[in-house]
Amino acid sequence: MRYISTRGQAPVLSFEDAMLSGLARDGGLYLPETVPTLSEAEIAALAGVSYEEAVARIIAPFVGDALGTPEEVEALIGRAYAGFGHPARAPLKQLADNHFLLELFHGPTLAFKDFAMQLIGQMFQTVLKRNGRKITIVGATSGDTGSAAIEAFAGLDNVDVFILFPHGRVSEVQRRQMTTPEAANVHALAVDGDFDDCQDMLKEMFNDFTFRDEVGLAGVNSINFARVLAQIVYYFTSGVALGAPHRKVSYCVPTGNFGDIFAGFLAKQMGLPVDKLIIATNQNDILHRCLTTGDYAKAGVKPSISPSMDIEVSSNFERALWFAYGGDGAAVSALMEELKAGRFRVSENAMGALTEHYLSGRVGEAETKAEIERMFKETGEVICPHTAVGTRVARDHQGATPVITLATAHPAKFPAAVEEACGVHAALPKRMGDLYDRSERVTRVDNDLAAIETLIRERRSA
Ligand SMILES: Cc1ncc(COP(=O)(O)O)c(C=O)c1O
Numbered sequence: 001m002r003y004i005s006t007r008g009q010a011p012v013l014s015f016e017d018a019m020l021s022g023l024a025r026d027g028g029l030y031l032p033e034t035v036p037t038l039s040e041a042e043i044a045a046l047a048g049v050s051y052e053e054a055v056a057r058i059i060a061p062f063v064g065d066a067l068g069t070p071e072e073v074e075a076l077i078g079r080a081y082a083g084f085g086h087p088a089r090a091p092l093k094q095l096a097d098n099h100f101l102l103e104l105f106h107g108p109t110l111a112f113k114d115f116a117m118q119l120i121g122q123m124f125q126t127v128l129k130r131n132g133r134k135i136t137i138v139g140a141t142s143g144d145t146g147s148a149a150i151e152a153f154a155g156l157d158n159v160d161v162f163i164l165f166p167h168g169r170v171s172e173v174q175r176r177q178m179t180t181p182e183a184a185n186v187h188a189l190a191v192d193g194d195f196d197d198c199q200d201m202l203k204e205m206f207n208d209f210t211f212r213d214e215v216g217l218a219g220v221n222s223i224n225f226a227r228v229l230a231q232i233v234y235y236f237t238s239g240v241a242l243g244a245p246h247r248k249v250s251y252c253v254p255t256g257n258f259g260d261i262f263a264g265f266l267a268k269q270m271g272l273p274v275d276k277l278i279i280a281t282n283q284n285d286i287l288h289r290c291l292t293t294g295d296y297a298k299a300g301v302k303p304s305i306s307p308s309m310d311i312e313v314s315s316n317f318e319r320a321l322w323f324a325y326g327g328d329g330a331a332v333s334a335l336m337e338e339l340k341a342g343r344f345r346v347s348e349n350a351m352g353a354l355t356e357h358y359l360s361g362r363v364g365e366a367e368t369k370a371e372i373e374r375m376f377k378e379t380g381e382v383i384c385p386h387t388a389v390g391t392r393v394a395r396d397h398q399g400a401t402p403v404i405t406l407a408t409a410h411p412a413k414f415p416a417a418v419e420e421a422c423g424v425h426a427a428l429p430k431r432m433g434d435l436y437d438r439s440e441r442v443t444r445v446d447n448d449l450a451a452i453e454t455l456i457r458e459r460r461s462a
């Protein structure tokens, strides 16, 4: 499989090179040249297999032999999911007649990011060992990607990890997950800015070829196609559990950077009978406004009780646009250029292509709290604020087709908001019981690209 950029001007790469490169050199995002499909029989045959076996079957056509023999790949996948706290890895619960909750928070850092990050941690180790390279991972996070990346890459010899997070805009648990690990190769940087500032600087670093090549820059945000690839799997396992390929399923996805819901779109392209992909946004509703008006227009990020979705420059929307514009890299480049001035307008044809697959909804702060309370009272489930945004939007789309809402984080990552909403204190698992007692190690940095590049140059191991 070969990988091409959404902007059409970067070298075409193999899976290994696309994974190690992160952002394409024309500023675009890598995508497989063609999306492989599974037959109905192959989809049906996923029923009853282990989560790990489903991973092996779904990633195979994307990765080819880049990760070694089938036995080596099987072992790598086994290591990736061994630390999950639930035998099903991604269990599905019924909430109402046609509404289900897909629990994606049983990984080591209690958020859906672990599904991909644990796997790509193993993938990176395999290819770095083989080619003897040393890399510097820089990640931007609104809370969950950072902790998952640190968990996956801490202590590795050939990797330095720098995580940029918005100072004061992540939950205390999220911050402590990033600032308390002791591994010397981990560096948590609290940026005076919001998540979009962090992600902008990350993309600028990739576009600064001198810096990029000097430090061996690699990315583990959903910029990296390998991240999105790993997230396709749970759409298949949950869809098949509800009767796919013989029955259609819709998904409601709490959305920010669009990586998770885009993985659902790829599952649909691969043959999973997905009816609608429902984008659930918090008060930072740029995607909902775009889906309903055609205007993608920045309005300023407002901090919310679902902080991981406080995002306006939704990185993977670029991949969705590439499909909506029929693979026209020049058109995508032009839109991204316009966005530098704050907005772009999606063409009528492209809007038609988007709305064929995606619906959207928006949930404000009060409604999110009310939904946490309602869920607890009516179902006994204690859910995190991001998941509440999802279940609230999903309830507006109940019909004959079952809807699966993705539960993207454990409520214990956001204990204050959850307790205020439903009166329940969501406790951390025992293994994390000392999180509040550990000492923190973090560097406060200005929202200044040059200063952060200098810090990375100085701190990375030679
Ligand atoms: C808990 C949680 N829910 C939802 C999201 C949004 O996911 P995505 O950025 O893939 O749209 C994030 C951040 O990525 C998250 O951490």
Ligand SMILES: N[C@@H](CCOP(=O)(O)O)C(=O)O
Pocket (backbone or CB within 6 Å): 140, 141, 142, 143, 144, 145, 146, 220, 221, 222, 223, 256, 257, 259, 308, 309, 315
């Ligand atoms: N919500 C994310 C933001 C980054 O998303 P990613 O999927 O591109 O890594 C976070 O928790 O950091």
